[in-house]
Amino acid sequence: xxELPKVYDPKSVEKKIYDMxxxxxxxxxxxxxEKKPFTIVMPPPNVTGQLHMGHAMDAAxxxxxxxxxxxxxxxxxxxxxxxxxxxxxxxxxxxxxRKEGLTRYDLGREKFLERVWDWKQKxxxxxxxxxxxxxxxCDWDRARFTMDEGCSKAVREVFVNLYEKGLIYKGSRxxxxxxxxxxxxxxxxxxxxxxxxxxxxxxxxxxxEDGRYVIVATSRPETMLxxxxxxxxxxxxxxxxxxxxxxxxxxxxREIPIVADEYVDxxxxxxCVKMTPAHDPNDFEVGMRHNLEIIRVLxxxxxxxxxxxxxxxLDRYEARKAIVNxxxxxxxxxxxxxxxxxxxxxxxxxxxxxxxxxAQWFVKMKPLAEEAIRVVKEGETxxxxxxxxxxxxxxxxxxxxxxxxxxLWWGHQIPAWYCAECGHVTVSRDDATECEKxxxxxxxxxxxxxxTWFSSALxxxxxxxxxxxxxxxxxxxxxxVLVTGYDIIFFWVARMIFSGCEQMKxxxxxxxxxxxxxxxxxxxxxSKSLGNGIDPxxxxxxxxxxxxxxxxxxxxSPGNDMRFYxxxxxxxxxxxNKIWNASRFVxxxxxxxxxxxxxxxxxxxxxxxxxxxxxxxxxxxxxxxYELGIAAQKVYDxxxxxxxxxxxxxxxxxxxxxxxxxxxxxxxxxxxxxxxTLKLLHPFMPFLTExxxxxxxxxxxxxxxxxxxxxxxxxxxxxEEAEMECIMSAISAVRTIRSEKNVPxxxxxxxxxxxxxVEAFESGIPFLKKxxxxxxVTVSAAxxxxxxEMVAAITTDAKLYMxxxxxxxxxxxxxxxxxxxxxxxxDYDRINGKLSNEGFLAKAPEQVVAAEREKAAKLNALIENxxxxxxxxxxxx
RNA sequence: GGACGAUUAGCUCAGCUGGUAGAGCAUUCGCUUGACGUGCGAAGGGUCACAGGUUCGAGUCCUGUAUCGUCCACCA
Numbered sequence: 015x016x017e018l019p020k021v022y023d024p025k026s027v028e029k030k031i032y033d034m035x036x037x038x039x040x041x042x043x044x045x046x047x048e049k050k051p052f053t054i055v056m057p058p059p060n061v062t063g064q065l066h067m068g069h070a071m072d073a074a075x076x077x078x079x080x081x082x083x084x085x086x087x088x089x090x091x092x093x094x095x096x097x098x099x100x101x102x103x104x105x106x107x108x109x110x111x112r113k114e115g116l117t118r119y120d121l122g123r124e125k126f127l128e129r130v131w132d133w134k135q136k137x138x139x140x141x142x143x144x145x146x147x148x149x150x151x152c153d154w155d156r157a158r159f160t161m162d163e164g165c166s167k168a169v170r171e172v173f174v175n176l177y178e179k180g181l182i183y184k185g186s187r188x189x190x191x192x193x194x195x196x197x198x199x200x201x202x203x204x205x206x207x208x209x210x211x212x213x214x215x216x217x218x219x220x221x222x223e224d225g226r227y228v229i230v231a232t233s234r235p236e237t238m239l240x241x242x243x244x245x246x247x248x249x250x251x252x253x254x255x256x257x258x259x260x261x262x263x264x265x266x267x268r269e270i271p272i273v274a275d276e277y278v279d280x281x282x283x284x285x286c287v288k289m290t291p292a293h294d295p296n297d298f299e300v301g302m303r304h305n306l307e308i309i310r311v312l313x314x315x316x317x318x319x320x321x322x323x324x325x326x327x328l329d330r331y332e333a334r335k336a337i338v339n340x341x342x343x344x345x346x347x348x349x350x351x352x353x354x355x356x357x358x359x360x361x362x363x364x365x366x367x368x369x370x371x372x373a374q375w376f377v378k379m380k381p382l383a384e385e386a387i388r389v390v391k392e393g394e395t396x397x398x399x400x401x402x403x404x405x406x407x408x409x410x411x412x413x414x415x416x417x418x419x420x421x422l423w424w425g426h427q428i429p430a431w432y433c434a435e436c437g438h439v440t441v442s443r444d445d446a447t448e449c450e451k452x453x454x455x456x457x458x459x460x461x462x463x464x465x466t467w468f469s470s471a472l473x474x475x476x477x478x479x480x481x482x483x484x485x486x487x488x489x490x491x492x493x494x495v496l497v498t499g500y501d502i503i504f505f506w507v508a509r510m511i512f513s514g515c516e517q518m519k520x521x522x523x524x525x526x527x528x529x530x531x532x533x534x535x536x537x538x539x540x541s542k543s544l545g546n547g548i549d550p551x552x553x554x555x556x557x558x559x560x561x562x563x564x565x566x567x568x569x570x571s572p573g574n575d576m577r578f579y580x581x582x583x584x585x586x587x588x589x590x591n592k593i594w595n596a597s598r599f600v601x602x603x604x605x606x607x608x609x610x611x612x613x614x615x616x617x618x619x620x621x622x623x624x625x626x627x628x629x630x631x632x633x634x635x636x637x638x639x640y641e642l643g644i645a646a647q648k649v650y651d652x653x654x655x656x657x658x659x660x661x662x663x664x665x666x667x668x669x670x671x672x673x674x675x676x677x678x679x680x681x682x683x684x685x686x687x688x689x690x691t692l693k694l695l696h697p698f699m700p701f702l703t704e705x706x707x708x709x710x711x712x713x714x715x716x717x718x719x720x721x722x723x724x725x726x727x728x729x730x731x732x733x734e735e736a737e738m739e740c741i742m743s744a745i746s747a748v749r750t751i752r753s754e755k756n757v758p759x760x761x762x763x764x765x766x767x768x769x770x771x772v773e774a775f776e777s778g779i780p781f782l783k784k785x786x787x788x789x790x791v792t793v794s795a796a797x798x799x800x801x802x803e804m805v806a807a808i809t810t811d812a813k814l815y816m817x818x819x820x821x822x823x824x825x826x827x828x829x830x831x832x833x834x835x836x837x838x839x840x841d842y843d844r845i846n847g848k849l850s851n852e853g854f855l856a857k858a859p860e861q862v863v864a865a866e867r868e869k870a871a872k873l874n875a876l877i878e879n880x881x882x883x884x885x886x887x888x889x890x891x
Numbered sequence: 892g893g894a895c896g897a898u899u900a901g902c903u904c905a906g907c908u909g910g911u912a913g914a915g916c917a918u919u920c921g922c923u924u925g926a927c928g929u930g931c932g933a934a935g936g937g938u939c940a941c942a943g944g945u946u947c948g949a950g951u952c953c954u955g956u957a958u959c960g961u962c963c964a965c966c967a
Contacts, residue, residue, distance in 0.1 A: 021929070206965090213967080231967060245967095282966045294967080356965070401895065408894070408963070500962085535903080537960090569904055569915075574896075575961090577903060581916050588929040599926030639907085647905075647914080662926080 018601065018709065022594035024558025028701045032146060035704075040718050041151045043091025045489045052088035053493035054080055055474050056152065057506070058160060060099035061137045062106050065144045067532040067540060067566075067578055068499060070550035073148050074563040075529060075642060076497045081151055081697040082637050083494075085722035091490055093477050094145065094152035096138045098161045100466035101195055101362050104424040107133050123423050130424050134159070144551060149559050149700045151718070158477045160469040161426065168476035169426045169469045170443055172517060177441045181378045182418075184430075184439070188295040189417050191370040192360040193316030193330070197421040198374050200465055201414060202504045204358040204367050211355035215284065215348035216341060218244060218261040221269055228253075228261055228272065229348050231283035233355050234293070235341070236334040239266060239322045240311035243289035245300055248274035250285050264346050265337065266323060273304040292371040310371055314421070330368065375419040375428060375462070379512075383410050386512035389521040395511060397526045398640045399573040402500060409504050416509075418465045425463030433457050471509035474522035495640075496523045499531060500573065527640050530575035532566070537577055548578055557587035560699035564589065567698065568646045589650060590702050593695070596658050597706045600684045603669045609711045611686050612679040618664040619683045620731035621738035625656050626687050627729035633694050634722070642698075649694045657687060660742060685710060690723045842870060842877060 035041060043053070054076050059069055076092060084090035107130050108118055118126045138159065145152065158165060176182040190199040214235045217227040228244050241263050246253040257274045270289075277300050278287050291301030292310035301308060313319040316330045325333045341347045358367040387410050389395050390403060397403045419428060431440040433449035434456040440446045448455050472480070474496075478487040492514070498507060507526055514522030534540055540547040553562045564586040570576035615623070629652045636645035665680040689710055696703040696717055707717035714720050 018926095020927075022927095206963090233967070277966095279966055284967095287967045289967095296965095296967080404894070405962070412964085504963095571905075574904095579903065579916080582903080584929080585915055588927095591929045592927065595927035595930085597926080602926070636907090641907080643905080644907080651914090658927085659931085 018594070018598045020595075020598075022558075022591045022702065024554075024560065024590070024701065027705045028147070028149070028554075028559055031701050031704050032149065035151065035716070035718055036154070038716065040716055041092070041153050043093070043153045043156065043490065044089060045485060046089045049087060049089040051490050051494075052080070052083040052090045053490040054092045054495055054497065055477055055493050056092065056094045057496075057498045057502075058095040058097035058158075058470065058473065059141050060097050060102055061134045061141070062099055062102045063137060065141060065550060067548055067550050069144075070148055070562065071529060071532055071566040071576075072497060072499065073145055073150050074566045075527065076495075077148070077150050077563075077700070078567065078642055078697040079495060079497070079527075079637075079640075081700060081718065082722065084151075084718070085693065085696070085720060087721065089489075091156075092150070092152045093156050093158070093490075094142070094150070094154065095158035095160070095473070095477060096134075096141060097470060098134065098159065098425065098466060100420060100422055100425040100463065101197065102466075103130060103133065104422050105195065105362060107424075118423065126423055134161075147551060147554055147559060149563065151700070156477070160466070160473070164479065164482075165469055165472070165476050166426060168472050168480055169464065170429050171481045172472060172513070173429055173464070173468075174441055174443050175517070176377065181381060182375060183378065184373060184375050186371055186373045187376070187415075187417070188293070188298045188369050189372050189374050190358060190367045191314070191372065192363065192365060192367055193312075193314065194363045194365040195360060195422075196314050198372060198417055198419060199360060199367060200417045200467075202467075203361045205361050205364075206356050206358055208354055209357045211353050211357070213283070213351040213353035214338060215351070216264075216288070217346040217348050218263060218270075218288075219346075220256065220272075221260045221262055223259075227346075228256065228286045229284045230286045230288040231351075232288055233353060234334070235337050236318070236325075236330055237290040237293045237311070238263065238288060238337065239318065239325065239333075240290045240292050240309040241266075241268075241270060241288045242291060242301065242307035242309055243270050243304065244272045245275045245278050245287045245289055245304075246272065246285060247278040247280045248276065250278070250280045252285060264341060264344060271304070271306070273300070273306070275300045275303060293369055295369055298371065308371060312368060312370060316368055374417050375430075375464075377416040377418055379413045379415050382512040382516055383413050385515040386410055386508065389511065389515060395521045395524060395526060397528060399528065399571075402503060402526070402528050402573065405500075406503055406508060410508060413508075416465075418468050419460075419462040420465055421461075422463050425466060426469060427463050428460040430460040431457040432460065467505055467509055470506055471513040472517070474510055474514055475518050480517070491518065491522075492520045493523045495525045495527055497527045497529065500528050501531065503528070525640070528573050530570070530573055533575055533577050535577055535579055537575075540578075548580070553580070553583050557583045558590060558701070560590050560702045561586035563700075564646060564650075564698050567642050568650070570643060572640060572643075589654065590699060592658060593653060593699075593702060594706070596653070596662060597688060597710070599662060600681075600688055601709060604681055604685060604711070606678065606681055606685065607711050609685045609689050609713075610682060612675075612682045614675065614679055615683070616668075616676065616679065617734050617738055618661060619679065620734035622656060622661040622683065622687055623729050624731040624735045626652065626690060626723075627726055629656075630690070630694060630723040631725040634725070637697075646698050649691070649698065653691060653695070657691065661687070692717060693720055693723050842874060 043051075045051075056076060057072060059065060065073075080090050080092040104118075107126070110133075111117060111121070111129070121129065142154070142157070173182060190201065190204045191197075192199055211233055213231050213233055215229050215231050216235065216238065217229050220226040220228060228246075230244060232238065244261055246256065248257070253272075256272045259272050260269045261272060262268070263270050273289075277296060278285065287297075289297045289300055289306055291298045291306050291308045293312065298308075300306070309321055311318055311322040312330060318325040318328050318330070318333045320326050322328075322333070325336060328336060338347065358369075359365060360367055387407060390397075390406060390410075397406060429442055429445075431442070431446040431449070432438075433440065433452060433454055435454035436449060436452040438449050438451040440450045440457065442450070446457060446459075449457050469476070474493050475487060475491055478484060478491050480487055480491075496507065496510070510522050514520060532540065534544075534546040534548070536546075538544060538546060550562060553565075561583050565578075565583045566576075568586075569582065611623070612619075629648055633645045633648050636642070636648065662684070665684060668676045668680040671677060689707065689712065692703040692707050692710075696707075700718065704717045707720075712720075
């Protein structure tokens, strides 16, 4: 048998194993009419840099699911890819350029895009390399990029399609504008932060009433340059007489109307509101109702433009100071209040966002949202955990039109051409060469690109070949599970759902598995600026990919944030090593070349097999519920507690003994249980398990493609299991006593039991034999004479005398089993109650009723077993 | 303003459909010649945030309160 090193060394294994899988096409998603498909599309990481811990978790969860399904016999496809990440990438490349003293304008659009493509090449490859180190079993041949030819075609198709349906339009609206990135942002791309600020109360003289002013409050005084009105509430008695009058806008000396609108809150401030329709969404609405002039006074860089009079050219914050000063000098500054303000900031650069009127492209959301709401309400797409359904529905039900144009260069350029002759807008699937209305050649293409999420929204079907009608699309769509963090439910998940519903007429996935964020040890978000990020690759380097993966999926519940502790990684590395050494032990003792169960099973064999059988079922159930953490924990406990700490110990004397049948039997069971357990563990720790599996006798080529263990009723040995538990508690009792009496472990305590009881034991349960197996004690009968002295006396040569009852703690054991019995009985009664309930029988689906019947039968059997155990114990006690 | 989550051992967190509290790390004690010291055996440590309610029985279900956190909306 192969010699394995004493300590598991992930580095020498992982690369080798991964290449083996790739070389043998183990990750390939192959259309097979005999099999059911199982598809996961990977949330494409941004090309902006390298993967962080969040990506590692995301990838681990998906890989676990896909490996599980692959082993269950599905045609599993995990489709990877990378996102071009519009703003984010463009900013990165511009930063790079700045170091060379250049801006994108110096290069021009074409040259600049070449630079970005270079960047994409470099970082895209790096990301793939990192994912491979994590063990991601993606079908790399199908890897996609959101700006590759196919995706571009899909984007173009959807844009034109929606435009033709009237669901995409161009219009002037107040949008969120980032003066730093110099582009429009969608609502979702704005992050609000509470910042301390001020409320300036300004006095506008009322025209024709000398000495009378309206006092308006504002947090952005610089916008007053663009004011075109003042509004009061129509029910506000204080200002009834002002309605219809005008006031004089200071500095600009513009006469502006005072209008009445319900929008104004009488309670807040003075009850008078200055109206700047070009720079505030609410003012815009009011302005529309009252035909107020729209005067945009800030340019794209956040500076005052030519309509700002003498302040032209000043930055918005400089202008603010200057304007406040001037108003103060004019005696028109009533007061300044402290006021905490909720300021919108750009999610990329975190500069304050400026609401600005601008002509942009929008997706009309209401009609699209309807179906997206329906599929979730009717459960065609389910969120796990369920609570995110509310988050989703809330957003979707209140969704506003989606601003999709961005003033960037990196992205899908909008397929719209403007005619210089007739002004017609041509929107076309192919690049237009003439105006479709007047056929003029004098057309120019819209400079803007689409929001990066526009292409991400099509990800589940564009990656499968849409808009072509491919076989892949037919076979693998809709996909099954989408795994992602809650932070992009709005950005991405919601948009994929309505896009899938609209273009494919089918929701893109039946389950959305939401996970939390990975935070640092103090609960802070990992970020570059804080420098508290932990690099997954460093963890892999130190502890191995398997350990990192196991760490990331255990110890937290779905949808909740987790704190990352290096110590936990270490603990998982130790677990990997434990398995490694247990396997080493098994292999050292192996003289068989086929892994199968023996005919004759000892009590402990049945115990471990029966336990394994149940664990396999529990693991499967939890995997199917997406409770991956619980599933992993169960495998962990089984391996460490049951297999290593008990079963291996119990087989040691058999393996070294002379009884060949028993010896081979032990080998076979050790080997079989280990092999099957490796399967359960494989999705979580793919490298380690495959490496060991390859070294064990096996059928088939790879663990990764072996068959997932299924529950087998033949392996259900409830009776033996219960007996074995009894023996184990006795062994524990010996250990405790030995420890209390300070018996050196080199000495094997000699255990004397009362003569008449020895027989009872041997005939009842093979208790003594097992104790001897476990090398715990030597057992012999005591003479009736010294039986009385046996109470916990100990001699110098480490002979242990103890009464039987204490050893087994019969009373305690009976109590324990009684409790279990009681619980089983209650459960049994409850289920029986259900089963005699006519309503339940009539209404519940057949499978549920059958499942309940099965449960009842099992419980009944368990009750019988437990009753028998108690009888046995009572005979002894 | 609305919604959601958290509150359990010194720390980080599990705990499914209600049945005498669990893990990892940390602490203390005891164990080394054969799978593993990246190990083994033990021990200490918790009125499960608080107050009510349902129940034979509540960490678990219901109501309310407090503290922390997140998201959404937003009044100039």
